[in-house]
Amino acid sequence: MNFIDICALEDIPPLGARRVRRTSDQEIAIFRTENDQVFALLDQCPHKGGPLSQGIVFGTQVACPLHNWVIHLDSGEAQAPDVGCAQRFDVRVEAGRVLLDAGSLTA
Amino acid sequence: MSRMKLVLVGNGMAGIRTLEELLKIAPDHYEITVFGSEPYPNYNRILLSPVLAGEQTLDEITLNDLDWYESHRITIHLGKKIVRIDRSKRAVETEDGLRVHYDRLLLATGSDPVILPVPGAKLEGVISYRDIADTEAMISAASQYREAVVIGGGLLGLEAANGLRLRGMAVTVVHLMPWLMERQLDQTAAALLQKSLESKGLKFRLQASTAALQGDASGRVQSVELRSGEVIPAQLVVMAVGIRPNTALAESSGLFCDRGIVVNDTMQTFDPRVYAVGECVSHRGKSYGLVAPLFEMAKVCANHLAQMGIGRYVGSQLSTKLKVTGVDLFSAGDFASRPDSDEIVLSDPGAGIYKRLVIREERLTGCVLYGDTADGAWYFRLIREGSPVNEIRDRLMFGEDNLGDTGHQGQNKAASMPDSMEVCGCNGVCKGTIAQAIKEKGLFTVEEVRKHTKASSSCGSCTGLVEQILMNMLGSDYSEAPKTKAVCGCTERTHADVRRVIREQKLLTIPAVFRFLDWRTPNGCASCRPAINYYLISTWPKEAIDDPQSRYINERSHANIQKDGTYSVIPRMWGGETNASELRRIADVVDKYAIPTVKVTGGQRIDLLGVKKEDLKAVWTDLDMPSGHAYAKALRTVKTCVGSEWCRFGTQDSTQMGKDLELALWRMYAPHKVKLAVSGCPRNCAESGIKDVGVIGVESGWELYIGGNGGIRTEVAVFLVKVKTSAEVLEYAGAFLQLYREEGWYLERTVHYLQRVGMDRIKSLILDDAKNRIALWERLQFALDGEPDPWKELTKARVDERQFVPVAALAAQPAAELA
Numbered sequence: 049m050n051f052i053d054i055c056a057l058e059d060i061p062p063l064g065a066r067r068v069r070r071t072s073d074q075e076i077a078i079f080r081t082e083n084d085q086v087f088a089l090l091d092q093c094p095h096k097g098g099p100l101s102q103g104i105v106f107g108t109q110v111a112c113p114l115h116n117w118v119i120h121l122d123s124g125e126a127q128a129p130d131v132g133c134a135q136r137f138d139v140r141v142e143a144g145r146v147l148l149d150a151g152s153l154t155a
Numbered sequence: 156m157s158r159m160k161l162v163l164v165g166n167g168m169a170g171i172r173t174l175e176e177l178l179k180i181a182p183d184h185y186e187i188t189v190f191g192s193e194p195y196p197n198y199n200r201i202l203l204s205p206v207l208a209g210e211q212t213l214d215e216i217t218l219n220d221l222d223w224y225e226s227h228r229i230t231i232h233l234g235k236k237i238v239r240i241d242r243s244k245r246a247v248e249t250e251d252g253l254r255v256h257y258d259r260l261l262l263a264t265g266s267d268p269v270i271l272p273v274p275g276a277k278l279e280g281v282i283s284y285r286d287i288a289d290t291e292a293m294i295s296a297a298s299q300y301r302e303a304v305v306i307g308g309g310l311l312g313l314e315a316a317n318g319l320r321l322r323g324m325a326v327t328v329v330h331l332m333p334w335l336m337e338r339q340l341d342q343t344a345a346a347l348l349q350k351s352l353e354s355k356g357l358k359f360r361l362q363a364s365t366a367a368l369q370g371d372a373s374g375r376v377q378s379v380e381l382r383s384g385e386v387i388p389a390q391l392v393v394m395a396v397g398i399r400p401n402t403a404l405a406e407s408s409g410l411f412c413d414r415g416i417v418v419n420d421t422m423q424t425f426d427p428r429v430y431a432v433g434e435c436v437s438h439r440g441k442s443y444g445l446v447a448p449l450f451e452m453a454k455v456c457a458n459h460l461a462q463m464g465i466g467r468y469v470g471s472q473l474s475t476k477l478k479v480t481g482v483d484l485f486s487a488g489d490f491a492s493r494p495d496s497d498e499i500v501l502s503d504p505g506a507g508i509y510k511r512l513v514i515r516e517e518r519l520t521g522c523v524l525y526g527d528t529a530d531g532a533w534y535f536r537l538i539r540e541g542s543p544v545n546e547i548r549d550r551l552m553f554g555e556d557n558l559g560d561t562g563h564q565g566q567n568k569a570a571s572m573p574d575s576m577e578v579c580g581c582n583g584v585c586k587g588t589i590a591q592a593i594k595e596k597g598l599f600t601v602e603e604v605r606k607h608t609k610a611s612s613s614c615g616s617c618t619g620l621v622e623q624i625l626m627n628m629l630g631s632d633y634s635e636a637p638k639t640k641a642v643c644g645c646t647e648r649t650h651a652d653v654r655r656v657i658r659e660q661k662l663l664t665i666p667a668v669f670r671f672l673d674w675r676t677p678n679g680c681a682s683c684r685p686a687i688n689y690y691l692i693s694t695w696p697k698e699a700i701d702d703p704q705s706r707y708i709n710e711r712s713h714a715n716i717q718k719d720g721t722y723s724v725i726p727r728m729w730g731g732e733t734n735a736s737e738l739r740r741i742a743d744v745v746d747k748y749a750i751p752t753v754k755v756t757g758g759q760r761i762d763l764l765g766v767k768k769e770d771l772k773a774v775w776t777d778l779d780m781p782s783g784h785a786y787a788k789a790l791r792t793v794k795t796c797v798g799s800e801w802c803r804f805g806t807q808d809s810t811q812m813g814k815d816l817e818l819a820l821w822r823m824y825a826p827h828k829v830k831l832a833v834s835g836c837p838r839n840c841a842e843s844g845i846k847d848v849g850v851i852g853v854e855s856g857w858e859l860y861i862g863g864n865g866g867i868r869t870e871v872a873v874f875l876v877k878v879k880t881s882a883e884v885l886e887y888a889g890a891f892l893q894l895y896r897e898e899g900w901y902l903e904r905t906v907h908y909l910q911r912v913g914m915d916r917i918k919s920l921i922l923d924d925a926k927n928r929i930a931l932w933e934r935l936q937f938a939l940d941g942e943p944d945p946w947k948e949l950t951k952a953r954v955d956e957r958q959f960v961p962v963a964a965l966a967a968q969p970a971a972e973l974a
Contacts, residue, residue: 052965059957059962060962062704063678064955066958067961068961069961069963069964069965071964071965082678096718097720099720102708102712103708104705106676106680106684107676107680109680111680113708113716114716116681118680
């Protein structure tokens with residue numbers, strides 16, 4: 049697998065997110081939980097396309113800033129009763145660096 | 156597992172209540188068989204009087220219908236009398252030879268009426284007053300005959316006499332003692348009672364004893380002859396001279412009896428497999444004929460039968476209420492005069508009111524109330540608690556309502572009762588149990604409360620109180636539902652709880668709040684975190700530190716997110732005034748950043764819509780205007796009219812007033828958005844009537860209105876006060892807004908805050924209490940002093956500037972890289 053170095057873990061605020069820009073595609077949101085777990089989702093709520101990176105992060109969930117849909121960071125699935133799924137990307141932290149799986153970017 | 160066999164002899168209130176209590180705590184412990192000598196399922200014996208009086212029907216007083224027995228898999232034998240207990244083989248036998256084995260036996264054989272041993276006692280038409288058959292006999296006699304004599308002027312006798320009178324008979328009560336109900340009443344109260352009953356048409360012969368009953372040729376009673384020689388015609392004679400515990404069965408089986416079946420504190424007879432409850436027992440030398448003690452016994456007995464063994468019966472204090480409509484009578488405890496007792500007496504014979512309280516060793520030991528029994532339950536509680544009353548002695552007589560500031564009588568009585576206070580004395584149900592059942596089971600009627608809690612299901616004298624509790628609870632449920640609503644799914648705590656704890660415990664961080672209140676989630680959710688963050692910074696300004704990650708995106712990026720993820724930017728224009736230089740800068744910014752839409756807002760400002768997040772910082776810098784906080788739960792705008800400066804109708808300089816208010820209040824975070832308006836005359840061009848604080852200039856000063864709202868439901872602001880100077884406008888408006896900041900719940904607009912706490916509270920804290928008003932205003936100024944403009948002092952405002960730029964840009968298509 050080919051992981052791309054994105055940023056330092058510290059570049060993402062705890063209980064927050066940052067955006068990764070892509071030239072010809074939607075941005076990716078990278079989330080950091082309270083205990084430094086990192087997740088990556090397409091920065092687009094399955095509901096009305098709201099930027100998930102701007103939502104409030106709690107536990108391993110994020111609340112979309114537009115209509116408060118709650119999206120699970122690990123699966124990208126919306127919390128019931130809402131139904132929908134945000135695309136998920138493989139991401140990991142190594143030696144304090146956040147790495148994004150290049151392979152998953154093409155999937 | 157085969158279940159133990161429990162046999163109950165006696166299908167009355169005490170026995171069945173014991174089974175009910177038992178089924179509640181150990182539903183599968185026993186296989187139960189019940190024998191009842193009457194052909195009816197369990198009914199409410201103390202409501203026979205209302206049946207006799209025609210106020211209730213037999214159906215209404217049935218407590219457990221046959222379905223109840225069936226649904227609890229109880230075998231019931233009605234109309235079958237047990238004649239023998241074979242204790243060595245542990246079995247009971249009916250008169251027709253049915254034999255049933257038992258592991259535990261419960262005797263609840265009740266009591267028999269005492270029949271006077273006078274000549275003629277066996278004549279037709281001479282009955283006692285004990286059960287449904289007696290009641291039916293009286294009802295049928297009343298339809299055929301005219302005159303009745305009731306022997307015995309106690310509780311039961313008077314209720315019987317009253318019932319027969321209501322059914323049209325001429326009734327004379329013959330009583331041996333010098334006054335009526337001598338065991339429950341003193342002479343004075345009894346005289347009042349007698350007078351009242353006489354006015355209803357009853358006749359009395361006191362200190363009179365019956366010599367003989369005389370019959371006619373057909374064998375029916377026709378008159379009562381007294382020792383004095385007087386002969387009273389009567390075709391119906393009711394003997395209500397007392398009851399005697401029914402111990403015949405127990406005695407014949409060799410169980411120790413002494414006027415009643417002798418039991419210990421766990422309701423066991425001398426044979427520990429055999430229990431006894433109710434009127435048939437003798438406990439510590441006492442027998443009881445009232446329902447409340449029976450139910451206390453039932454509870455203890457059930458507990459022991461369930462093998463829990465933690466209950467003990469130690470005897471009961473008694474209270475009595477006469478169930479004669481139109482007569483209010485209550486007595487409790489020991490009210491006999493003794494050398495060491497004091498008495499407090501209130502007597503107003505004209506008004507028909509008499510109250511006597513007996514105090515011994517600083518404790519209330521008894522009371523007799525006639526005419527006004529509203530405080531009976533309270534006195535009874537004091538008697539049972541046995542706590543000293545010397546501190547309230549001077550006000551004791553005037554009732555609980557006069558003890559302190561407990562508000563108006565009636566309705567508030569139920570509201571002010573503590574949860575532990577007993578409402579239903581018969582069934583030992585306290586207010587808390589009723590309230591809980593109403594809440595948890597969603598009860599709406601007295602009937603439902605009866606079914607679920609038993610409260611008011613016996614003598615019914617607490618029905619009014621139960622109704623009050625229902626009214627209080629349901630009333631408050633309608634209007635104050637949010638009061639009990641949890642902040643969110645992360646906790647059961649309410650907004651009020653959280654605010655209180657933050658203040659009392661001086662909590663300064665969100666994790667501290669979560670820890671202290673045992674939050675169920677590690678870092679809350681998108682509902683509770685913004686609320687708690689606001690509570691912290693508004694309660695402890697300069698101490699609690701704002702947490703931007705717990706704010707909505709608008710307050711984190713200080714702009715208003717739009718449906719496409721772009722933002723809108725609204726710079727502040729003080730009082731809605733602007734100038735050429737500001738307008739020029741705005742125009743330049745619109746051009747430079749290709750802002751698609753420019754719109755004038757309802758709050759007299761200019762909205763730049765469609766700004767990209769990356770451009771926000773530069774837009775603010777280029778505008779060089781203060782943040783309008785149009786994105787925040789905070790002071791938004793102060794709308795003004797032109798005012799006296801230009802307007803020919805203007806009475807006050809509303810624009811200047813608006814600017815002063817806006818300068819004093821901007822950067823003020825609040826539970827929700829806050830909008831103000833100032834109009835220079837009552838024409839009210841600034842629409843002050845639908846603002847959180849609306850100011851209207853009049854010739855002699857300014858009028859302040861609060862709690863207006865132009866939102867989903869238009870709410871007209873309420874008049875608060877009229878003041879003279881603009882300094883006063885600032886002080887009063889500021890004090891109100893600070894009160895709202897301190898007491899409001901997150902996302903609660905001023906109108907809802909006002910509806911919740913009431914205008915009286917606002918007035919008392921802001922108008923009546925000048926010191927408090929000034930303190931509030933000073934606290935607000937302290938909180939706002941040095942607050943940064945987030946557009947200009949980004950660091951101080953804790954704006955995370957990293958949010959405006961992507962953390963990385965993937966230049967090429969990763970797919971291409973891999974390929």
